[in-house]
Amino acid sequence: MLMRLPRLPAAFAAGAICALVLVMAACGGGRASPSATAAIALATESVNRARTDGALQSAQEPMQEAQQKLTAAQLAAARDDNDQAIRLATEAKADADLADTTARAAEAERAAAAVKQDAGILRQQGTR
Numbered sequence: 001m002l003m004r005l006p007r008l009p010a011a012f013a014a015g016a017i018c019a020l021v022l023v024m025a026a027c028g029g030g031r032a033s034p035s036a037t038a039a040i041a042l043a044t045e046s047v048n049r050a051r052t053d054g055a056l057q058s059a060q061e062p063m064q065e066a067q068q069k070l071t072a073a074q075l076a077a078a079r080d081d082n083d084q085a086i087r088l089a090t091e092a093k094a095d096a097d098l099a100d101t102t103a104r105a106a107e108a109e110r111a112a113a114a115v116k117q118d119a120g121i122l123r124q125q126g127t128r
Helices: 010-026 036-052 060-076 082-126
Strands: none
Touching: 010 060, 036 060, 060 082
């Protein structure tokens, strides 16, 4: 059986829409660029992913840049310098993505070398 939902009174719906618009305006919802908090969250996620993928060993320089820029972005956000925080967080994310890609490429090269070595050993055993 389908249940019918009650209709909201027009005044309530209009009030809810006005409240939503006010909240979005107060939060900067009309801006085209992401909020500093969202940009920092994305950068943090990228830094953590790069760290998990081994970027601290394989891509030290871009990883260090990413961590420094992320820290600077967090400090800028704490000072309410949102434009600076967004810029730094965006740069931190790019650096972390570079570090992550570099780390994954290094891992792929190591895996390819191991496969090549194993193939050589199998070839040698096959010729005996």
